[in-house]
Amino acid sequence: MAQLHCARGVSARLHLVYLEVAAEIGSVARQLVDDAATRAGRAGASYTELGEAAGGLSRQAARKRWPEAVGTHWVLYTITGKQQPRSRATTLYRSEAKAIELGRTAVDEGALADDGAIAAVVVNSGREVVWACRFNESIWGPEEVELPESLRSVPVPEAPEHTDWQWRWEQFVASRP
DSSP, rough: OOHHOOOOOHHHHHHHHHHHHHHHHHHHHHHHHHHHHHHHHHTTTOOOHHHHHHHSHHHHHHHSSSSSSSSSSSSEEEESSSSSSSSEEEEEEEEEEHHHHHHHHHHHTTTTTTTTTEEEEEETTTTEEEEEEEEEEETTTEEEOOOOOOGGGGGOOSSSHHHHHHHHHHHHHHHHO
């Protein structure tokens, strides 16, 4: 009986290892699918085409699964807090001009509040900064700024590098006279 119990234990452990490997492969495969869909969408594929390529998903299901894959959009990031700057992201915009206008307004009005916006950047769907500004106390208003090369490309929010980018951006804004 002990040999049967031992054989069952070895068999179970072996199958559990297979399960762990299969789960890891599934996770990697899902990430590859998500990356491929995002790249295809940014290259011009429609949600209908993404759904078909992903095994027959509907257009609506593809849009829900990869909301940022298709079309051009801009993300407005702001830094708030005059005493202890911290960054936060706001909503996606379908218009670059609207994102810039709202960023400039947030920084302009941020001067009136202790926890208001002190800087903003607009990032396109390619994750490149297209506009940046900060509050300049000498002119008492928003001032467009040129970001260093290391801050012009923004990692996706889910990536660990995104937190590093936010910290470096906060340091850049805080170090400006």
